Amino acid sequence: MNQKSKDELISILTKEIESIQDNIDLLCLNIEIIEPSCSVGYDERFELLESQAVTSKNIEILTVRLHSLKHALKNIDNKKFGICNICDEEISFERLKISPDSKICVECLDD
Numbered sequence: 001m002n003q004k005s006k007d008e009l010i011s012i013l014t015k016e017i018e019s020i021q022d023n024i025d026l027l028c029l030n031i032e033i034i035e036p037s038c039s040v041g042y043d044e045r046f047e048l049l050e051s052q053a054v055t056s057k058n059i060e061i062l063t064v065r066l067h068s069l070k071h072a073l074k075n076i077d078n079k080k081f082g083i084c085n086i087c088d089e090e091i092s093f094e095r096l097k098i099s100p101d102s103k104i105c106v107e108c109l110d111d
């Protein structure tokens with residue numbers, strides 16, 4: 001991978017990490033706001049708890065993605081970066097631009 005492609009990926013990764021971090025912060029804030037109080041009815045409380053569960057799940061998914069992107073950013077200078085874990089071929093730049101933390105090329109993904 002040339003330096004120009006690398007720089008482009010670094011900028012994509014940095015932006016995505018920031019935006020995911022913002023999303024997580026926002027979701028964490030939401031969870032605090034919708035803390036059910038004693039004054040809400042059973043149905044309402046149930047709905048709140050359910051939406052909290054969904055929010056928690058989303059935070060979990062985003063956190064995993066955040067770690068994976070941070071890991072990719074840290075390892076971008078590694079020789080193995082952008083190399084498929086299965087066939088050892090280079091992962092296409094187009095694929096890396098969409099998901100910079102891919103570890104498997106499109107061909108192997110299809111198998």
Ligand SMILES: [Zn+2]
Binds near residue numbers: 088089104105107108
């Ligand atoms: Zn492959």
